[in-house]
Amino acid sequence: MSGMQWLEITVAAPMEAAEAIAEVLSRYAPHGVALDYGPVPTDEADWERPLLPRDTLTILAYLPLTEGWEEARQRIEEGLWHLSQILPFPPPRFQVIAEEEWAEAWKAHYDVLRVGPFVIRPTWREAELQPGELLIELDPGMAFGTGTHPTTRLCLLALAEWLQAGERILDLGTGSGILAIAAARRGASRVWALDIDPVAVRVARENVQRNGVADRVAVAQGSLEEALGRGEQFDGILVNILAPVIQRFCEQGMSALLRPGGWVIVSGFLCGEQEASVREAMEAAGLQVCGRWMEADWVALGARP
Ligand code: SAH
Numbered sequence: 109m110s111g112m113q114w115l116e117i118t119v120a121a122p123m124e125a126a127e128a129i130a131e132v133l134s135r136y137a138p139h140g141v142a143l144d145y146g147p148v149p150t151d152e153a154d155w156e157r158p159l160l161p162r163d164t165l166t167i168l169a170y171l172p173l174t175e176g177w178e179e180a181r182q183r184i185e186e187g188l189w190h191l192s193q194i195l196p197f198p199p200p201r202f203q204v205i206a207e208e209e210w211a212e213a214w215k216a217h218y219d220v221l222r223v224g225p226f227v228i229r230p231t232w233r234e235a236e237l238q239p240g241e242l243l244i245e246l247d248p249g250m251a252f253g254t255g256t257h258p259t260t261r262l263c264l265l266a267l268a269e270w271l272q273a274g275e276r277i278l279d280l281g282t283g284s285g286i287l288a289i290a291a292a293r294r295g296a297s298r299v300w301a302l303d304i305d306p307v308a309v310r311v312a313r314e315n316v317q318r319n320g321v322a323d324r325v326a327v328a329q330g331s332l333e334e335a336l337g338r339g340e341q342f343d344g345i346l347v348n349i350l351a352p353v354i355q356r357f358c359e360q361g362m363s364a365l366l367r368p369g370g371w372v373i374v375s376g377f378l379c380g381e382q383e384a385s386v387r388e389a390m391e392a393a394g395l396q397v398c399g400r401w402m403e404a405d406w407v408a409l410g411a412r413p
Contacts, residue, residue, distance in 0.1 A: 114210040115171040117184065120164050121197035123378070123405070128195065129167050132187040136180040137169035142214070143257060144168060170210055223261045224268040226290055231318070242293040245318050246284055247311070259375040262401045262408035263287050263348045266373045270399065270410060271296060275343035278302070278335055278365060280357070285312030285327060287346045292321040299325040300342075302334060332357050341367040348408075351377040351386050358389040366413050373399070375408035383407050 117137075119129050130141040144166040171177055171184075181202065188200055205213070220235040221228040229235040231247045267287065271277070273295030279288040282301035291299050301316070303309050312327045328334070342365055347354055354374045366372060372395060377386055379402065387397055390411050399410025 112207045113173040114205050114207065115173055115177060115181065116203045116205050116210070116213065117169045117171065118201045118203070119167045119188065119197065121167060122164055122195065125191065125195035125197050126165055126167055128191055129188065129197070130169075132191060133167065133169035133184060135187075136171055136184055138172065142168045168213070170205075170214060173204065223264045226264050226268070226293070228286070242290070243319075244286060244289050244293065246286060246315055247318070258403040258406040259348050259408065260286060262375050262403055262406060263346060263373060264290055266375075266399060266401050266408050266410055267291060267344070267346060268294060270371050270373065271344055273297075276300075276341075278342045278345045280332060280335070280345065280347045281349040281353070282312045282327065283308050283348075285315040285325070287348065288312065288325050288327070289315060289319045289321055291344075291346070292319075292324045296344075297324065300335070301325055301327045302330040303327075304329065304331050332360055332362060335365055336361060341365060341370070343367060343370045345370070345372040347372065348375045351382040354386050355389040358393040358395070361393075363393045363395055363413055368413060371410060371412050373408060373410045375401075375406070377407060378405045379407045380405070383409070 117133060119133075121129050126143055130143060133141045171180055185200070192199075220230070220233050222241075225240060225242050226244055227235050227237060227241050228244045228246055231245055235243070237243055264287065267290060271291055271294045274297045275295075277288070277291045277296045277299045279291065279299060279301040282288050282303045285301055288299045288301035301312055303312065306329055309327055309329045316322050316325045316327055345362065345365060347357060347362075354376065362372070374386060374390070377383055386409060390397055390409070394413055395411035396413070397409050397411045401408040401410075
């Protein structure tokens with residue numbers, strides 16, 4: 109047992125500021141940042157009915173109290189202060205905690221999660237599989253995609269419904285690799301997983317290896333341009349990024365990557381204006397929106413050429 113201490117940083121913020129706050133914190137938090145959306149619905153029926161939009165969520169990060177931590181804390185305070193000038197939220201709360209508390213607090217945010225047929229197990233947790241359940245083992249590190257974000261869950265549910273065994277899949281913005289691994293587990297014959305972030309590429313590769321699907325899932329650094337450059341077509345495309353990025357992908361010819369009769373599932377935006385702009389971009393690109401999944405006020409849309 110070590111006597112190591114951690115600085116716990118807690119920020120309560122509106123949903124639209126959360127990603128930016130997490131980004132500031134993640135620069136200093138070696139184990140990543142946890143977004144706490146409150147209790148995750150575990151009852152199947154809860155997925156059906158729209159949940160009440162939640163205005164705020166809690167963002168947590170842990171800084172090891174090792175040399176240089178005071179400077180890191182100051183940088184975090186400055187970074188968050190600047191952000192709060194654009195998107196107002198209360199100042200962060202700092203608290204020193206012991207190693208044991210840290211381990212508990214951190215792991216509590218990454219418990220085993222069941223989403224549709226998938227069981228997402230952080231590497232340090234145990235999980236017993238029921239018949240028909242598909243295991244995804246994850247060490248999220250700094251990359252996004254632990255299943256704790258509603259949009260990841262929406263994509264998992266959507267792909268469980270739409271993906272047919274044997275299909276060839278493109279996963280744009282793979283993050284931790286969670287959707288690519290899920291696609292392989294669901295029977296995809298080949299998955300190409302791309303991300304512009306080298307950290308995500310490394311983490312996704314590790315996760316792909318860990319899940320024993322490296323024969324079917326290739327991870328590379330890149331984006332739509334690289335995919336278009338291959339001149340290859342896919343049966344399905346997954347994009348869980350953000351509304352403006354999806355719009356850009358639509359304008360830049362994402363639909364040309366789909367074989368006739370293929371599908372695309374997009375997420376990473378809220379219902380309302382953002383959803384409307386994504387729908388418009390998809391339709392302008394010749395994609396018919398014919399699937400919709402929703403959790404809290406996050407949306408995933410499914411479309412076909
Ligand atoms: N697919 C995962 C991760 C989504 S987070 C999930 O569903 O949970 C979005 C990811 O997209 C991040 O890892 C980010 O680095 C990546 N990204 C952002 N913009 C991108 C772009 N233009 N092209 C490719 N990847 C991008």
